[in-house]
Amino acid sequence: MDLLQQLVNGLTLGSLYxxxxxxxxxxxxxxxxxxxxxxxxxxxxAFGGLTTYLALFQGTTxxxxxxxxxxxxxxxxxLTAVVMERVAYRPLRSAPxxxxxxxxxxxxxxxxxxxxxFYGKIPGLPDAKSxxxxxxxxxxxxxxxxxxxxxxxxxxLFTMGSLAVCAAFLWWFINRTKQGRAMQAVSxxxxxxxxxxxxxxxxxxxxxxxxxxLAAIAGVAxxxxxxxxxxxxxxxxxxxxxxxxxxxxxxxxxxxxxGGLTLGVVEALASQLGPTAWKDxxxxxxLILVLVFRPQGIMGARVVDRA
Amino acid sequence: xxxxxxxxxxxxxxxxxxxWRDRLAAGSPDSPDAPAQLNRAFVIGLxxxxxxxxxxxxxxxxxxxLLGNVTLYGNPGTVQIYLLVMALMALFLLxxxxxxxxxxxxxxxxxxxLRALGIGITLYLVIAVGASIALTDDAMLxxxxxxxxxxxxxxxxxxxxxxxxxxxxxxxxxxxRFPAWLEILVVVLLVALALAAAAYGLGIGDPxxxxxxxxxxxxxxxxxxxxxxxxxxxxxxxxxxxVLLLATFAAxxxxxxxxxxxxxxxxxxxxxxxxxxxxMGLNIVVGLAGLLDLGYIAFLGAGAYVGAMLxxxxxxxxxxxxxxxxVALIGALFAALLGLIIGSPTLRVSGDYLAIVTLAFGxxxxxxxxxxxGNNGPDLTHGPNGIPAxxxxxFFGFDFGATHAFFGVPxxxxxxxxxxxxxxxxxxxxxxxRLNNSRIGRGWIAIREDExxxxxxxxNVFGLKILAFAGGAFLAGLAGTVKAHQDVSVTPDQYxxxxxxxxxxxxxxxxxxTVGGVLLGAVILKLLPExxxxxxxxxxLLFGLLLVLMMRFRPEGLVANRRRQLxxxxxxxxxxxxxxxxxxxxxx
Numbered sequence: 001m002d003l004l005q006q007l008v009n010g011l012t013l014g015s016l017y018x019x020x021x022x023x024x025x026x027x028x029x030x031x032x033x034x035x036x037x038x039x040x041x042x043x044x045x046a047f048g049g050l051t052t053y054l055a056l057f058q059g060t061t062x063x064x065x066x067x068x069x070x071x072x073x074x075x076x077x078x079l080t081a082v083v084m085e086r087v088a089y090r091p092l093r094s095a096p097x098x099x100x101x102x103x104x105x106x107x108x109x110x111x112x113x114x115x116x117x118f119y120g121k122i123p124g125l126p127d128a129k130s131x132x133x134x135x136x137x138x139x140x141x142x143x144x145x146x147x148x149x150x151x152x153x154x155x156x157l158f159t160m161g162s163l164a165v166c167a168a169f170l171w172w173f174i175n176r177t178k179q180g181r182a183m184q185a186v187s188x189x190x191x192x193x194x195x196x197x198x199x200x201x202x203x204x205x206x207x208x209x210x211x212x213x214l215a216a217i218a219g220v221a222x223x224x225x226x227x228x229x230x231x232x233x234x235x236x237x238x239x240x241x242x243x244x245x246x247x248x249x250x251x252x253x254x255x256x257x258x259g260g261l262t263l264g265v266v267e268a269l270a271s272q273l274g275p276t277a278w279k280d281x282x283x284x285x286x287l288i289l290v291l292v293f294r295p296q297g298i299m300g301a302r303v304v305d306r307a
Numbered sequence: 308x309x310x311x312x313x314x315x316x317x318x319x320x321x322x323x324x325x326x327w328r329d330r331l332a333a334g335s336p337d338s339p340d341a342p343a344q345l346n347r348a349f350v351i352g353l354x355x356x357x358x359x360x361x362x363x364x365x366x367x368x369x370x371x372x373l374l375g376n377v378t379l380y381g382n383p384g385t386v387q388i389y390l391l392v393m394a395l396m397a398l399f400l401l402x403x404x405x406x407x408x409x410x411x412x413x414x415x416x417x418x419x420x421l422r423a424l425g426i427g428i429t430l431y432l433v434i435a436v437g438a439s440i441a442l443t444d445d446a447m448l449x450x451x452x453x454x455x456x457x458x459x460x461x462x463x464x465x466x467x468x469x470x471x472x473x474x475x476x477x478x479x480x481x482x483x484r485f486p487a488w489l490e491i492l493v494v495v496l497l498v499a500l501a502l503a504a505a506a507y508g509l510g511i512g513d514p515x516x517x518x519x520x521x522x523x524x525x526x527x528x529x530x531x532x533x534x535x536x537x538x539x540x541x542x543x544x545x546x547x548x549x550v551l552l553l554a555t556f557a558a559x560x561x562x563x564x565x566x567x568x569x570x571x572x573x574x575x576x577x578x579x580x581x582x583x584x585x586x587m588g589l590n591i592v593v594g595l596a597g598l599l600d601l602g603y604i605a606f607l608g609a610g611a612y613v614g615a616m617l618x619x620x621x622x623x624x625x626x627x628x629x630x631x632x633x634v635a636l637i638g639a640l641f642a643a644l645l646g647l648i649i650g651s652p653t654l655r656v657s658g659d660y661l662a663i664v665t666l667a668f669g670x671x672x673x674x675x676x677x678x679x680x681g682n683n684g685p686d687l688t689h690g691p692n693g694i695p696a697x698x699x700x701x702f703f704g705f706d707f708g709a710t711h712a713f714f715g716v717p718x719x720x721x722x723x724x725x726x727x728x729x730x731x732x733x734x735x736x737x738x739x740x741r742l743n744n745s746r747i748g749r750g751w752i753a754i755r756e757d758e759x760x761x762x763x764x765x766x767n768v769f770g771l772k773i774l775a776f777a778g779g780a781f782l783a784g785l786a787g788t789v790k791a792h793q794d795v796s797v798t799p800d801q802y803x804x805x806x807x808x809x810x811x812x813x814x815x816x817x818x819x820x821t822v823g824g825v826l827l828g829a830v831i832l833k834l835l836p837e838x839x840x841x842x843x844x845x846x847x848l849l850f851g852l853l854l855v856l857m858m859r860f861r862p863e864g865l866v867a868n869r870r871r872q873l874x875x876x877x878x879x880x881x882x883x884x885x886x887x888x889x890x891x892x893x894x895x
Contacts, residue, residue, distance in 0.1 A: 034659045088855050098599060099858045101662055102815055105601075105808050106854025113848035212851070239670070242663065277683040281674050284667035291664050292652040 005150055006268040012156035012225075014264020015163040019218035020241035021248070022170065022213025024257040029187040029251035030207045031093070036104030037084060038215060039238015040111040041077050045216025046229040047115060047128070048076025053135045054125060063139045066220075073216040080111070082205055090201070108235070115231040131230040134223035141224055155224040162217050167257055170210075174253065179206060187251070220265035236280075243287040249297025257301055345405060348471035352401045352421065355464030358457050359394035359428065363387040365454030367710075373439045374515060377454075385516060386435050389523040390458060393428050397421060420534020425466025426528030432458045432883060435519035462490060490543045497540075497553050502558040506565040509572045514841050521835075552736075559729055563722040573721035575837045580728040581790050584827035586813040587735045587822070588782035593811065594820035594868075595743055596775035597755030599662040601807050602649075602669025606642040606780040608802035610787020612676060613638035613798040615694040616687065622694050624687050631700055635788040642784025643777045645672075650776035655769075669807055676799040677745045693798030700792045702726070707792070724793045731789060735782050736822055742778075743820075747771060805847075812854055818864030827865060 023038045052072025057065045090109055092100045120127030136142075145152040174180035185193040186203045194200050222237070223229045240263065248259025263283060270282040290297065367377040367387070377384040382429045383391060400421045436455055503522065531537060540856055544551050588602045616625045617634045629637075649668045688694065692786025699708030699720070707723040718726075742748050750771045754762035762768045791797050809832060817828025829871075836846050857864070 033661065069833070088859070091859055095858075096863060097659060098597075098815075099600065099862050101659060102811065103855050103858040105811075106851045107859070108851070109805070109808070109847055110851030110855065113845075113851060117844065117848060239666070243667070246660075275683040277678045278674075281671050281678070284671045284674075287667045288649075288664050291660050292655070295660065300321070 001023050002272065003269075006272040007265060008150055008152065008156075010151070010268030011261060012159055012264070013267060014217050014244075014261035015144060015156075015159045016222060016225075016237070016260075017241045017244040017263050018257045018260025019159075019164055019166060019214045020237060021244040021260045022166070022214045022253060024242050024255055025248070025250050025256040026207045026211045028245070029253070030183065030190075031204055033089065034101050034104065034236070034242070035089075035208070036101060037107040037111060037210075038211065039234035039236075039241070040108050041081050041084075041212045041234075042215040042219045042222075042237055042241075043115065043229070043231060043234030044080045044111065045073040045077035045212070045219030046134075046223045046233065047215060047219075047231075049073035049220040049223060050132060050134060051076070051122075051125060057135075063137060063140050063281070065135075066137050066140060069135075070217060070220055071095075073220050074213045077212040077216035078209045081208040085205055087207045089262070090204075106216035108238075112231050112234065119231075124287075127233055131228040133228050134226070134228075137224065141227075153225070155221065158224060159218075159221040162221055163257070166214050166217065170214075170253055173210070179203070182282040183207060207268065240283055243283055243290075246287060246295075247290050247297055249299040252297065252299045255297055255299035259297065262298065309870075312721060328382045343648030344471060344473050348468045348473075349401060349405050351464055351471065352397070352468030355425065355466075355862035356394050356398045356401065358461030358464065359390060359397070361460055362454050362458030363391040363394065365457060366452040367436070367454040367458075368451050374435060374519065378452075381557065386519045386523075389519065390431070393431070393523070393526055393530075394461070396527065397424050397428070400424065400530070400534060401468065419469070420530050421472060421537070422469025424467055424526065425462055425464070425469050427462075427529050428465060429459055429462035431519075431522045431526050432462060434522045435515070439515040440519040453672065458741075461866060485543075487547075491547055491550050493540075494544060494547055494551050498551070498554040498558050506562065509575075509838070514839065516746070517838055556729070556733060560726070561719060563725055564716050566722070567716070570719045570721050573719060573725055575834060576795055577721050577724045577728060578837070579830055579833045580725060580732060581786060581793065582810070582813065582833045583826055584728060584732045584786045585783050586736055586810050586817075586825050586829045587732065587739060588779045588786065589810050590814050590820065590822075590825045591739055591782070592775050592779035593814050594825070595739075595748060595755075596751045596772060598772060598775060599659075599665070599811075600779070600813065601662050601666035601777075601804070602672070603665070603779070603783060603810055604802045604804075604806040605669045605672035606646060606783035607787040607790065608644050608672060608676065608797075608799075609642040609780075611791040611794075611797045611801075612640035612688060612694075612787075613641050613784070614788035614791035615697050618694075618697045618791065620694060620697045622689065622696055624694070631702070631788075631792075635785055638788035639781045639784035643781040646777040646780030647773065650773055650780075666804065666807075669802075669804055671717065673799050673802050673804075676802070688797075689801070691799060693796055695796040697791055697795050697797070700724075700789075724789070727791060728786075728793075731786060735786075737821060738778075738782065742750035747774065751775065785812070809850075812850065815862075816853070816857055816864060818866040818868055820868045821864070821866050824864050824866030 001170070020038065020042050023041065024035060027033060027035045027038070049069040052064060052069045056068065084107055088103050089100055089229070091104060115128050117183065119125055126132055140154055140158050142154055144154065145157075149161055170202025172180075174183060182193070182198045182203050185196065185198055185204065187199055190200055191286075193203075213256070218237075221231065241260070242264040244260040245256050246259070247263055250256075266286060267279045267283055271279045363383045364381055365385070366376065366380050367384075368380055371378050374384065374386050377387055432455060475627065508520050508524070511520055531879070563573060564577065580859065585603070585607050588606075589600060592600050592603070614634055616623050617627060617629060617637065619628055626824050649665070675684075676688045677690055678684050679687040680692075682690075699706060701707065704721075705711075708720050708725070710720065711718045742751075750761070750766045753764065753766050754768055754771060758768060794801075813828040813832045814825050815828070816831065817826065818824025831848075836843065839846075842849075861867075
């Protein structure tokens with residue numbers, strides 16, 4: 001029974017990783033860039049949700065605030081990601097591969113500090129130098145369900161539900177819309193795609209925005225689950241989500257979901273079988289093993305061979 | 308995709324349309340209106356210099372708390388003397404274009420130098436005054452006297468003169484030789500000047516004055532750099548590398564003697580040296596072999612932990628206390644072993660993946676040190692508490708903790724470590740340069756530029772990569788064992804990811820694959836935060852911004868390795884020719 005419970009916990013955690021991992025994988029699939037600052041986009045999503053709540057609904061806990069919070073979160077994240085792409089990454093597209101990676105580290109540190117130093121300076125908002133409490137929402141937070149001896153936390157159900165909805169949306173978007181097909185074309189061959197009349201720059205921006213939107217939802221989900229958020233939350237979550245993306249096969253969207261869930265379950269089982277303190281070590285160990293022995297990941301993606 | 312991206316470094320290509328301002332200002336030296344334009348620019352420049360000199364003798368503010376008292380007329384304060392020096396430099400740059408000194412203009416005559424100097428002087432005034440106002444609460448803009456505005460006007464006029472001066476193709480700049488004694492003298496004088504500037508700058512207590520001094524140095528450097536002086540210097544230094552190296556080390560050894568037994572600056576200097584030594588090690592991995600390592604701090608940590616665990620500390624967890632030389636070797640070898648373990652399987656994956664694997668490894672190292680506390684694993688590191696009370700080093704009775712006298716000058720605890728670290732960094736630089744100029748170094752360059760082609764040419768790609776990785780780890784481990792003693796305690800959070808990012812930033816900021824650049828980068832990244840304490844809260848914000856801006860505008864670093872520069876600007880034909888010329892010159 002304990003094992004089943006850990007499985008549930010693992011799937012919850014994994015859903016969160018999967019939502020973030022999609023952002024890495026979509027961007028990588030198209031521009032072969034590890035957007036190291038994606039964890040920070042996730043963090044800004046959480047803060048965007050909190051800001052929307054504090055600005056509009058302070059004091060209420062009604063369920064209908066949640067969709068609006070999500071809209072605020074997505075807006076904040078997408079804006080961040082699009083500006084980031086335009087200002088920092090686009091000029092470096094033909095630069096050696098070292099340059100965008102270092103830029104990404106710079107952006108990551110910069111965004112963290114921006115939130116830490118200036119979030120509280122906006123009138124009406126609390127100081128973000130320490131953890132900030134996340135609002136409680138009727139129906140989504142509160143006592144856990146118990147089904148057959150297994151505890152289902154309500155926010156966990158929200159997270160898993162979001163993943164299901166987002167995955168369905170992504171599938172539809174990539175396979176059934178013109179934009180999505182253009183995306184596939186660019187990821188296969190950008191130059192030919194351009195010749196076919198596809199606006200490659202716009203597709204790249206779309207990829208960044210898509211990943212950011214999902215990360216924003218994950219940010220709100222994380223806030224609901226942990227009851228608090230802080231400016232540091234993006235680093236570890238980003239690293240784990242990257243691990244998940246690699247595990248599933250980076251560049252492969254379905255792989256990101258599978259990888260996220262797998263990583264979540266592995267972590268949960270690792271803390272069941274050994275001391276909890278080592279669970280991150282297991283996750284990173286897994287990352288190294290996958291990169292060494294199966295760099296194309298579980299689901300298999302383009303073979304990565306880039307200097 | 309690449310065709311739509313404009314390259315900021317390729318102004319020189321002929322088809323490249325220049326900005327309207329350049330075209331307006333340039334005019335070829337042969338065109339008939341050039342002398343008139345030269346005269347006009349010359350007069351404007353002279354007026355600007357005159358205004359600057361006047362400003363230096365005027366009052367800048369009636370508030371004596373600002374800028375170390377610049378309220379007097381006719382009696383320049385420190386910041387005004389800086390201005391005076393800059394004005395004289397502007398005058399010199401003007402005079403070498405027209406007048407008695409114009410023969411020198413053949414070597415230093417780029418008008419961009421004057422323009423940069425003018426813009427710099429204006430910024431200097433704004434920054435110095437602005438910083439002072441920001442740092443002193445009771446001051447405000449209203450407290451400014453006309454002197455400041457006269458100075459700003461002067462700076463703008465000098466910049467305008469720089470804009471208007473006709474372009475002057477400095478003839479044969481690259482291959483101009485002077486008598487060897489003169490070149491050596493220049494190198495030695497510059498090093499001495501740098502030492503004096505460092506000793507003087509570190510002695511400034513008032514943060515506003517320190518900012519002003521920094522701005523002053525930056526402006527002078529910018530003027531010299533844009534004027535082509537550093538291009539000339541790099542050629543000269545190329546001919547007298549040993550002289551520069553010896554002079555630099557002599558200056559570095561002399562530095563503690565200028566401190567008069569005070570530990571305040573020496574403690575900063577030692578931490579800068581540890582950082583610089585580690586960055587030099589990373590430079591072998593990233594700069595020479597081109598392997599991006601985001602977990603390098605773990606190797607420093609491995610060395611430090613070995614040093615701590617085998618030390619005489621009461622909290623050391625291993626009951627074997629060999630002499631330090633042995634400990635240092637074990638620490639370095641342990642780090643190298645870790646490098647091998649992490650490197651040998653992962654070096655098959657390249658580029659970004661290697662970066663992430665090393666990052667993951669760095670995190671694993673930190674978490675492991677955190678968890679080996681007796682509860683979650685064997686008690687080796689005392690977990691988050693770390694290993695404190697590591698005793699001072701003691702070489703054959705020479706106690707590093709005590710103050711010694713050296714010809715009457717007291718050498719303090721930090722100065723002792725400073726000397727030791729200087730030897731260490733000298734060793735690392737020696738390893739670095741010898742490797743770089745060997746068959747191994749050329750192999751690394753080949754791998755960096757095209758791994759497949761290198762392999763096809765018979766370069767032992769795997770072996771060389773492993774050598775870089777393990778070698779770099781070895782050097783970091785060595786530095787770590789010293790760091791454990793110098794820091795007195797070792798804790799896991801000294802070795803987090805951000806520190807690796809700082810190291811990488813030092814290498815990138817300074818210039819990958821260069822010695823001077825990385826040392827400069829390390830000094831900037833470590834020294835400035837220590838001196839600018841009032842800035843502490845914004846330190847990381849600026850750090851992040853700096854990385855982004857560097858990658859955008861000068862990815863090759865402050866001191867660029869020519870070959871590296873070409874890798875970042877691969878459509879710059881002029882640069883390609885230059886690199887080839889230098890290369891063939893070396894060979895023949």
